[in-house]
Amino acid sequence: MRGVLVWLALLAQPALGWDGNLRPLETGVVAGRWAAVGRIDLGSRGFCSGTLIAPDVVLTAAHCLFDKATGEPYRASELTFLAGWRDGRAEADRAGAMILPHPGYRPGLEEGSMAHRDQIGSDLGLIKLGEPILLPSITPAATGSFPRGGDRVEIVSYARDRSEAASMQDACAVLGTEGRMVVLDCVTDFGASGAPVFRDTAYGSELVSVISAGAEVNGRPVTIAVPVEGLLDDLMAELDRAWRAAAPGARRASVQSGGMGAGGAKFLKAGEGP
Template sequence: MKRAGALLMLCLFGGGALAAPAVALPGLGADSHRSVVDVNTAPWRILGRVQTSLGGRCTGFAVAPTVMLTAAHCLWLPATRHYIQPADVHVLMGYAMGQYRLHAQVTRFVIAPGYDPANEGGTASEDRATLVLDRPVVTSADLVPYGEARMSAAAMLIGYPQDRPEVPYGDVACQINGLALNGLIHHDCSATRGDSGGPLFVRQPDGQWGIVGIDVLATEGRGGFAAPLPH
């Protein structure tokens, strides 16, 4: 009887505790549409998982053989109110399910001078970090040119999101919704925590893809904002 009673209590009450509902992540919405991409093919070869020795993970992308961009907030440590040391930041190129094409160490990084982690929302348009690596991670032929963001233009955003951190995962069928006066680019791509630092691609008038921004903020529903690229 004690055993049967325990099982009954588990069915009535324990099931909810053992199978708590998943917390809704910002930026995905109810109609999120994402898929896995092959980061060993163009244009995704520039993509890397940026991770720290403290367990932090974000996304980054190469803009030169030994230079990557990511979101500055990925390198900020709220507990110490300082940025992490460059030696504690690593990049895994082509990462998927524990495998990667290349590992690189960050030797130094530069935070955009206008970014203030104490005023993240107010300075989101400057939420950029330039990472200098200890070795080349792509060839010049792999690089994707900068482009121009235009209203309603087709867009793509891929990263390593919190709910799928082991695979390059994202939205390849979204669009640009607006351009803010401070430079932020509003998109409706399904992207959330962990995608920060990922490249926002926009199809250009000639049909080619160009990078226009760095994913930095997620909205309550599907979509978010990208910071403009450095000049």
């Protein structure tokens, strides 16, 4: 994957979007399977994609938890998770009560720099919901092991110009991995940040990584995702500790790990975001 690393390090012009095999999940029957995937509204400042992985926890990209205009983390209460959002209606909607970006993620690094590239592997974040989602129609997504080159995967996301219903890309492949970066041959757009990447198994679909950024290899647009294996268990444990430690009156405040700097969105594309 040397070509990917060179491009991420020396990026001067962002990649253009391309929808590829994208298809909207327009009917209730089809969309119902993916009801754990939802849109995360960032106040009035845009949206990201996210996935319910426990009744009261949503997994997304760490950069989605920061306001790119101010470089500060959002207040948890500014974030709303709309599970299964489709045509103006959510299967369930919940406000955030606490956020936790991965401690290795630092917003504000120069896009295309080596430091920026090196931290992509920690671009994961969690949102603790104010109330759990306990509906039989919404089952939290199961998570799985590290993706491997050649794996066939599916992406379910919301994005620019398709914010009113989730869309599926189900003919994607893992081109390869480098450290904690997974390179996919599918292409995503703004709003798809934080979207889940699923792999089918004999026991059902498992969430194996999260969309972080767009890139280009030899003139070909690709997507960079972050594997959940090796990071998510520790992040969930830290969220549980922070939640238990917070006083009831303070639980709606954001939690920001040490080492965070100022910054904004890190999706490597031109236009409005995240």
